[in-house]
Amino acid sequence: MWSHEPHEKLKFRLGDKVADIDVDATPGFHGKKSNAATLQFERNLRFAELQEMLYARSRSGDTRSLLLVLQGMDTAGKGGIVKHVVGGGNPQGIKYTSFGKPTEEELSHDFLWRIRKALPEPGQIGVFDRSHYEDVLIVRVHNLVPPEVWEPRYDEINTFERGLVDSGTTIVKVAMFVSLEEQKKRLAKRLKRPDKYWKYNPADIDERLKWPLYQQAYQAMLDRTSTEYAPWHIIPANRKWYSRLAITELLIEALKRMNMSWPPPTFDVDAEKKRLASV
């Protein structure tokens, strides 16, 4: 149902403008919304299969891993990706970390300190629900540190990610975008349903008022940290079914490009068959 590979259609290209993103679009997808649930189910299985292979290989010494970096304004659907996309995998091989307001201890170290501790081990899929990019997003928008501190972070992040890629971690970075109207609807829903109150934070509205500043900060982030080795992908997220399908495909594609196969046995299969038959 994809006319174009999502990783090609969604990859950020220098010159792309955050202000121009069509958040209602479904780039590369020519199926219908009514196909989405079945397709999501099938692709979750494919994702799970590749995830198992990645994990299996780590048992035989393959040290590679994958890291999914989720960024997006409140209500963009990061939580839904964790639940419906990552949740399709096996908890055995998932390392999920949510990065909220840094603790005192975290603030006493450099901004990548807490990030390094959350990196995936060999064979794992790491999931960052927000990430080191908050240090050039909310931190920049709210002047939490002066420009001479956040400004060098773009380059520091690139160097950091270069190192990760060189040591065998494939990085999949996605920035999810919803319209302000859609955000309003989603916040209103959280205020309407007692089972959603916990997802609501009055500060979300303050952030909403700063959208133009966030737009600038997202633009700078994309312009300066979308690299060949760790490109950003722009996910139109007004349609949840689309953003979930698209990110599932990005993960599948990234895993396929790792060119994996089931690891060969580390023992003599025939000898073991004989041993087993005798006990």
Added chain:
Amino acid sequence: MWSHEPHEKLKFRLGDKVADIDVDATPGFHGKKSNAATLQFERNLRFAELQEMLYARSRSGDTRSLLLVLQGMDTAGKGGIVKHVVGGGNPQGIKYTSFGKPTEEELSHDFLWRIRKALPEPGQIGVFDRSHYEDVLIVRVHNLVPPEVWEPRYDEINTFERGLVDSGTTIVKVAMFVSLEEQKKRLAKRLKRPDKYWKYNPADIDERLKWPLYQQAYQAMLDRTSTEYAPWHIIPANRKWYSRLAITELLIEALKRMNMSWPPPTFDVDAEKKRLASV
């Protein structure tokens, strides 16, 4: 489809003998195998809902958590529980840890050191794939430490778990049992399929030969560490569909007994509705 609550039917009672476990049985279940897939799907959803509530409450200061302890001989199906039962939950609130052979660093500390580091945070469901119980199972069977070291561990474990429960962690302990014939079949399958080789370990056969010693060690573990505050459950595991359904029910039951409701809002809902309408 349950004639009796699984947590009552499966709870270990002093006097129960490992040698007498009917591993083909499906205690408390009066449905058919053909009902299992649909029921599993439905109960996974219920589990996910309760898990979300536990997680949501932690955001409002509820510090409770749940810990699932999985024990069982090789091929008993621990991995399947992680994939098909725990995997029904949201990775956001799952903390999974597999305990293999201890590292040098772990061995330099007391046996509970690595366990403490893996405990669930408030709102999380911790999953121990093997656990501190290996220190009175494989360690005892292989004489990895002298009896004067492992013998006091039963009491140490009870004290440790008492402390966990007192600080708000509900502990669900399950011991999964398969027959030696069923284990043979499952090992044979791993030797037949290249996508299963990675799950096979030649040492599994050595362990298999020590089944009588393991049986003694499991018996002692059950007799001495099944407490009122953290009882063991015996899971007949020759039928995978049953063990998965049963452990799902144990988790649901444990979560229900926590008497949770959606947390009340920490803000003035009407005031927030007005604020939102204006921006």
